[in-house]
Every structure is written in structure tokens, then in C-alpha cells.
Amino acid sequence: MxxxxxxxxxxxxxxxxxxxxxxxxxxxxxxxxAVCNTSANSYFRDIASAEFSRRSALGLGLAGALSAAVMVQGAEPAQAGQGQHDAGHKGHGGKLPFAPIKPVDAAVDAFNVPKGYSWQPVIRWGDPLFKDAPNFDFARQTPAAQAGQFGYNNDYTEILRQPNGKKGLLVCNHEYVNPQIMFPAAPVSGAEEAQRRAIFRNAVGMTVVELERGHKGQPWDYVRGGKLNRRITANTTFELTGPLAGSDFVKTAADPAGRHVLGTLGNCSGGSTPWGTILSGEENFNGFFRTEGTSAEDRRYGLEDKATAMGWELDDPRFDARGEDYRNEPNRFGYIVEIDPENPNSMPRKHTSLGRFKHEGANVIVADNGKVVAYSGDDERFDYLYKFVSKNKYKKNNKAHNMTLLTEGDLFVAHFAGNSASEIDGSGTVPADGKFDGSGTWLPLVVNGRSAISGMSVQEVLVHTRLAADKAGATKMDRCEDVQPNLQTGKVYVACTNNTKRGLPGQAAADETNPRAENRDGHIVELTERRGDATATTFNWNLLMLCGDPAKNTETYFSGFPAAQVSPISCPDNLAFDTQGNLWISTDGAPSTIGYNDGLFKVGLEGKNRGNVQQFASMPRNAETCGPVIHDDESMAFVAVQHPGEEGTYAAPNSYFPDYVADGSTPARGQVRAPRPSIVQIFPEGARRR
Incomplete structure (x- = not known):
């Protein structure tokens, strides 16, 4: 023990x-x-068309960009039912009717969907992507095999569809690995340990894989050997863009020019762009590095002088940043990365203009004036909400130009003020005016190519963005995770997962934007940009909900919808929209807060249905719900099931997801199995594979 x-x-x-x-x-x-943010501040995918053009010489119709520009407030609309964060227009596209399921006890190992629906995996950890990649075998894992197979712990997911609905692409992140499930605990030699670490480095990153089916509405099969299939790992070369590229902050012994970085780490959520690329956020990158841990910069980013859990510093000196040669290596992580799924030979990029912090993801829209706006949350207790506005404007059907838009622009951080601040006591009690609401300001960090922070250069602001935001006076939040704009209304939704430190001795007290002390269940903030302009520097805000189980916790709020009628929900994480403008929420942490398995939920945003939370799916034991994709025009939904059976081991599995046998819980006699993170599709029972 x-x-x-x-x-x-x-x-x-x-x-x-x-x-x-x-x-x-x-x-x-x-x-x-200890909390990283010790400042004294007041506390207080993209929605893009996912259909493909037909201009590919491959005959798959997949090489075209996601050509529809995504705009807000009267600009050109997105097409309905396409991609992870579909928005569409009211009355257009399909619906996803269902009777809400009951919450499932956290001890149960099952994947549950509503009556009338079925589920099956699209792809699982270890499934081979290429014709020469071996079939997955727990007992015969190698670094080369894993480099050709679907990675571990899938998170952000996007399903991009061809217009006829028969072909598509799946793109997703792989955040981290679990050695105790992937391998037996028996002692092995040093060489075998090194090989396992190499496998782990090839199991993280990203995957692109082609999909196919007989006709629209059927479940998908992935295409082994698809021409666009790709694995991006901890060893893939990335190009740095923006003001930090070539600067002294990112130069190392292996890259004295400071222009190229090996790998992407801790990839969490993401977004798709109007020009057809995929964004991914580098979140918990600090845990991969050993540093001196003595500087204010290291402490602000959680970097320490201790052996890492993965031990990669034993194999590759760049993960040991204590010496001069690789002191800057951690400065090369913590960014938004961009890949082109249509070009498997293209070099992915890291965009330093969007700042360096624990990016949950980034979601891009095109404002009325043509500029690109990207929202991103920093997933750390008491950290901040950010917005990037491009210098240049979006050009329809000009992918080469549009792929430069995230390399240069203005960066802001949010400050919130409440209308009923004096009434907030940490209990979560609704103010006398009946709602939690107020106004806010986007505080400048970089504007017109110049630093807005006294004593910090542009490069310093972008490499030490947390410190710059501290100086700006940003509002400390309860762990901003996914940030999603709703194209029907122009409103922006922020999932604040939780913050059990709020209100504790020595920590920040509750405020109207984060109104509960020891906030275990999280909440969702709704922003309305002033004048409907996504590039504006002011906004109004209100809380859509304070999450929890109303039967167990009276400190819940659902925008006035009767709490007794909602599904219990805790720890909102990733967000998506359907074609009718409903918000879909995936959760991460309900077992340890309300005692139920995590799930996928739908919530209404308008009229009498506003705040009505309905549970659509429940995850297997220990699993987190990630990467929701809602294709309600086909009555389909998708989720990334991450870390199923996390508390089990290779020898004593805690889950057998997704390869359940007849009784749904145990393996066949004598068969050694462990859970496999997977992308799951949910569809009407009548649908069949081709």
C-alpha cells in the first residue's frame, strides 16, 4: 500500500x-x-462543414477541403449535419429522438444506449491502419507495430463525410497510455522496458483513417490500407509557426534553428477549421518532462525536477530539460497543432500565436468581417479562457491562404464581472434576479504584433502566456475545458469541469461566474459577444447550468428548468451541437462525484426546453466520454471511449470493453483480455453494416 x-x-x-x-x-x-496560479487576480471543432469536395485524383472524393466557411450572425451558414460540432439552422437536417436512459452505477461495466439504438466500435486501440501493419496481439506488441496501429486513449474525434455519405475520414487524438493495462506486471529486462517505452511513444499523438459503408445512415467500417491513413506520434516532425519560431526560447541542441519539433504530447480536445484542417490541443505536456523546476516559469506550468511517470528521459535526452542542451524543450509544447487530413505527407504545425498553456482544444469560426476567431480554455484549476483573432481574413476556396491565418494575430484573455456579486456566498444559491450573469472584457495580451503586457516581449507573452495573463488581470476559472461557438446564435459555451480547491483556506473564494465553493460537479458558461461580433473585446455572460445530481445536491441550477426532471450530470468536458442547435455534453468524472458512469447528454438551449438535460449514453466502468460527434441527420452519434477499466490491470481487468462476450462482462475461458479504448458509433437498431 x-x-x-x-x-x-x-x-x-x-x-x-x-x-x-x-x-x-x-x-x-x-x-x-500546489495550485500553479498564485497570482492575486480577482476570481471571479470548429463548427465546419465536414463534407468533402470531389476533386481528388484518388477516386475517393476525400481530398477536397471542408469547403464551407463557418461564419456567425448573418454570414454564410454551415451545412447541416456535418462534423463534430454541427450547427446548421433550425428546422433543417434531422433529429435524434430518444427516451433518456437512467444513470448507470459506477460499478457496472457496460455501454448503454437508449431503447431503439445499437452500438459498435468503429476502431479500437491496436487495430491495424496499413496493409503491412500486423493485427493487434497483446502478447506481441512492438514499436513498429504500434506505429502502424490505432493509438491508445482516443480523445477528440471528428468524422468527415463525403457528400454521398459512403466515404469519410475519422481523425482523433491519443492523449496518454496506461502501462498497467497494456502489459503484464511481471519484471522484465532493461531492454524490454525500453521497448515498452518506445511503444508508448508510438501510441500517443493522432490518427487519420478512411471510413466506408454501403450507404448513408449505415454504421461505418474503417479502411485498412486507406491512402489517407496516417499516424502522428511523439516522433513526428512538426513545424513551428508564429513569433516564437526561430526564437531563442525554442532552440535546442537538436534544433539550433528553433524551427522544428519532434512530436505532439498530451493531446486532448480539438476542432475542425473551415478550410478543412484539424486542430488539436496539447494539454498535460508538463508530465512528460524532467526540468530543474526552480524558475517561476517552470512552477507556473507544473514542471518539476523528478523522474517522470513514463520515464522517456531514460531513452531520449530531450525529455530531460535540466541541462543547457534541452532546457527549452518544454517550451516547444503546450500549443495548438494543425494537421491536414487530406495530405498524409504534409508536415503538421504548432501555432505559437495562440499562446502556450494547457490547451484543451481550439474551435475556429469566421467573424462577419472575415477574420478567424479561435476560442481555447486552459485546463488547470484557476486558469483562464482565451480568444485569438487573426490578422488576415478568410478567403473562400483558398486553402493555402487560409492555412496561414493562425500564424499571426491578436491574443486575448477573459475577465468576468457579475451582476449580483454581493450575493455570492459559495453555496450555489441563485441570486435574487433569478440567474447568474454579468459582463466581461477580453483583455489584450498581443495586439497588432506588439505586446500589451508591460515588461514582456511578444515572444515572452507567447511562451509564458500564463504569466502574461496573470499580469493582465484575467479571471480565474474552474478549469475551462472545451469552448464551443453555436453558429445558430453566435453564443459561445464554456465547459468548466470542476475545481474542488475553490473556497478552501488560502484559495480563491466563489464568485458569480464560479459560484460554488469546492466545485465538484462543474458548470457551463454561456457568452454573448457584444454586437454579435466575434472580434469584439466585450461580452455578456450567464450560466447555463450548475451540474450535479439534484436528488443528492440542492446546489444545482438548470436555467430555471425543473431540476427534478433533468438527468444527473457531473463534470462537463467536451461539447458539440446538433443540427437543431441543441448542446451535447460529454462528461469526465461522474463516478467520483455523483457515483454514476460518465455519459453523453443533450441539453436544450432555447425556450421552455432550455436547461433540460437528457442522458443519451453511458460509458463502461472507469471510462471517460470524449469527442462527441452528432450526425442527427442520420440519427447517429459517436463518442471516444477513453481509459475504460482504468483501475484494472492486464492480469485482472476491470472492464472488457468493447469486446464483451455473451454475458457482457467476462472473457472466454482461458482468454487474456483487457479493455481497449475505442471510437464507438451509436445508430438505430434497424441500420446494418454493408
Whole structure:
């Protein structure tokens, strides 16, 4: 037990969203450590067309960009039912009718969907992407095999569809690995340990894989050997863009020019762009590096002088940043990365203009004036909400130009003020005016190519963005995760997952934007940009909901909808929209807060249905719900099931998802199996594979 406690310092203390195992592997036990943000500030995918043009010489109709520009407030609309964050227009496109399911006890290992629906995996960890990649075999894993197979712990997901609906692309992130599930615990040689670490480096990153089916509305099959299939790993070369490219802050012994970085790490959520590329956020990158840990910059980003959980510094000196040669290597992570799924030979990029922090993701829209706006949250207790506005304007059907838009522009951080601040006492009690609301300002960090922060250069602002935002006076939030604009209304939704530190001794008190002390269940903020202009520097805001189980916790709020009629929901994480403008929420942490497995939920945003939360799916034991994709025009939905059975081991699995046998819970006699993170499709029972 003592040895286990050293490995899992959160064991017995997980008051927030995750199991102790996930805390250790995913975020380097962030909740067991001191809060990174010690400033004295007041506390207080993209929605793009996912259809393809037909200009590919490959005969697949997949090489065209996501050609429809995504705009807000009277600009050119997105087409309905296309991609992860579909918005469409009211009355257009399909619906996804269902009777809400009941919450499932956290001890149950099952994937549950509503009556009338079925589910099956699209692709699982280890499934081969290329014709020469081997079939997955737990007992015969190698670095080369994993480099050709679907990666581990899939997160952000996008399904891009060809107009006829028969072909498509799946793109997703792979955030981190779990060695105790992937391999037996028996001692192995040093060489075998090194090989396992190489496998882990090839299991993270991103995947692009072609999809096919007989006709629209059927479940998808992935295409082994598809011409656009691709794996991006910890060893893939990325190009740096923006003001930090070539600067002294990012130069290392291996890259003295400071222009190219190997790999992307801790990839969480993401977004799709109007020009057909995919964005991914580098989130918990700090846990991969060993540093001196003595500088204010290191401490602000959670970088420490200790052996890492993955031990990659034993194999590759760039993960040991204590010496001069690789002191800057951590400065090369924590960005929004962009890949072109239509070109498997293209070099992915890291955009430094959007700042360096624990990006949950980024979602891009095109404003009325043609400029691109990207929203992003920093997923750390008491950190901030950001907005980037491009210098140049979007040009329809000019992909080469549009792929430069995230390389140069203005960066802002949010400050919130409440209308009923004096009434907030940390209990979550609704103010006398009947709502949590107020106004806000986007505080400048970089404007017109110049730093807006005294004493910091543009390069310093972008490499130490958290410190710059501290100086600007940004509002400390309860862990901003996914940030999604709704194209029907122009409103922006921010999932604040939780913050159990708020209101504790020595920590920030509750405020109207974050109104609960020891906020275990999280909440969702709704922003309305002033004058309907996504580039504006002011906004109004209100809370859509304070999450929780109303039957167990009276500190809930659902915009006035009767709490007794909603599905219990806790720890909102990723967000998406359907063609009718409803918000869909995936959760990460309900087992440790309200005692139910995580799930996928739909919530109305308008009229009498505003705040009505309905549960659509429930995950297997220990699993997090990630990357929701809502294709309600086909009565289909997709989720990335991450870390199923996380608290089990290779020898003693805690889940057998997704390869359940007849009784749905145990493997065949004598068969060794463990859970496999997977992308799951949910569809009407009448649909059949081709």
C-alpha cells in the first residue's frame, strides 16, 4: 500500500473528476500539488462543414477541403449535419429522438444506449491502419507495430463525410497510455522496458483513417490500407509557426534553428477549421518532462525536477530539460497543432500565436468581417479562457491562404464581472434576479504584433502566456475545458469541469461566474459577444447550468428548468451541437462525484426546453466520454471511449470493453483480455453494416 501510495498520491483523495490511476497517468497528479496560479487576480471543432469536395485524383472524393466557411450572425451558414460540432439552422437536417436512459452505477461495466439504438466500435486501440501493419496481439506488441496501429486513449474525434455519405475520414487524438493495462506486471529486462517505452511513444499523438459503408445512415467500417491513413506520434516532425519560431526560447541542441519539433504530447480536445484542417490541443505536456523546476516559469506550468511517470528521459535526452542542451524543450509544447487530413505527407504545425498553456482544444469560426476567431480554455484549476483573432481574413476556396491565418494575430484573455456579486456566498444559491450573469472584457495580451503586457516581449507573452495573463488581470476559472461557438446564435459555451480547491483556506473564494465553493460537479458558461461580433473585446455572460445530481445536491441550477426532471450530470468536458442547435455534453468524472458512469447528454438551449438535460449514453466502468460527434441527420452519434477499466490491470481487468462476450462482462475461458479504448458509433437498431 505504501508503494502504491507513492505511485498514486491521489489514492483515497479523488474528490474531483478522476480515479487515482488517471490522476497519475493523465495529468501528473495535478490535484495533489500546489495550485500553479498564485497570482492575486480577482476570481471571479470548429463548427465546419465536414463534407468533402470531389476533386481528388484518388477516386475517393476525400481530398477536397471542408469547403464551407463557418461564419456567425448573418454570414454564410454551415451545412447541416456535418462534423463534430454541427450547427446548421433550425428546422433543417434531422433529429435524434430518444427516451433518456437512467444513470448507470459506477460499478457496472457496460455501454448503454437508449431503447431503439445499437452500438459498435468503429476502431479500437491496436487495430491495424496499413496493409503491412500486423493485427493487434497483446502478447506481441512492438514499436513498429504500434506505429502502424490505432493509438491508445482516443480523445477528440471528428468524422468527415463525403457528400454521398459512403466515404469519410475519422481523425482523433491519443492523449496518454496506461502501462498497467497494456502489459503484464511481471519484471522484465532493461531492454524490454525500453521497448515498452518506445511503444508508448508510438501510441500517443493522432490518427487519420478512411471510413466506408454501403450507404448513408449505415454504421461505418474503417479502411485498412486507406491512402489517407496516417499516424502522428511523439516522433513526428512538426513545424513551428508564429513569433516564437526561430526564437531563442525554442532552440535546442537538436534544433539550433528553433524551427522544428519532434512530436505532439498530451493531446486532448480539438476542432475542425473551415478550410478543412484539424486542430488539436496539447494539454498535460508538463508530465512528460524532467526540468530543474526552480524558475517561476517552470512552477507556473507544473514542471518539476523528478523522474517522470513514463520515464522517456531514460531513452531520449530531450525529455530531460535540466541541462543547457534541452532546457527549452518544454517550451516547444503546450500549443495548438494543425494537421491536414487530406495530405498524409504534409508536415503538421504548432501555432505559437495562440499562446502556450494547457490547451484543451481550439474551435475556429469566421467573424462577419472575415477574420478567424479561435476560442481555447486552459485546463488547470484557476486558469483562464482565451480568444485569438487573426490578422488576415478568410478567403473562400483558398486553402493555402487560409492555412496561414493562425500564424499571426491578436491574443486575448477573459475577465468576468457579475451582476449580483454581493450575493455570492459559495453555496450555489441563485441570486435574487433569478440567474447568474454579468459582463466581461477580453483583455489584450498581443495586439497588432506588439505586446500589451508591460515588461514582456511578444515572444515572452507567447511562451509564458500564463504569466502574461496573470499580469493582465484575467479571471480565474474552474478549469475551462472545451469552448464551443453555436453558429445558430453566435453564443459561445464554456465547459468548466470542476475545481474542488475553490473556497478552501488560502484559495480563491466563489464568485458569480464560479459560484460554488469546492466545485465538484462543474458548470457551463454561456457568452454573448457584444454586437454579435466575434472580434469584439466585450461580452455578456450567464450560466447555463450548475451540474450535479439534484436528488443528492440542492446546489444545482438548470436555467430555471425543473431540476427534478433533468438527468444527473457531473463534470462537463467536451461539447458539440446538433443540427437543431441543441448542446451535447460529454462528461469526465461522474463516478467520483455523483457515483454514476460518465455519459453523453443533450441539453436544450432555447425556450421552455432550455436547461433540460437528457442522458443519451453511458460509458463502461472507469471510462471517460470524449469527442462527441452528432450526425442527427442520420440519427447517429459517436463518442471516444477513453481509459475504460482504468483501475484494472492486464492480469485482472476491470472492464472488457468493447469486446464483451455473451454475458457482457467476462472473457472466454482461458482468454487474456483487457479493455481497449475505442471510437464507438451509436445508430438505430434497424441500420446494418454493408
Amino acid at each position: 505504501n508503494d502504491l501510495k507513492k505511485l498514486l498520491p491521489m489514492l483515497g483523495h479523488t474528490r474531483g473528476k478522476r480515479s487515482a490511476v488517471t490522476c497519475s497517468l493523465k495529468c501528473d497528479n495535478a490535484c495533489s500539488k
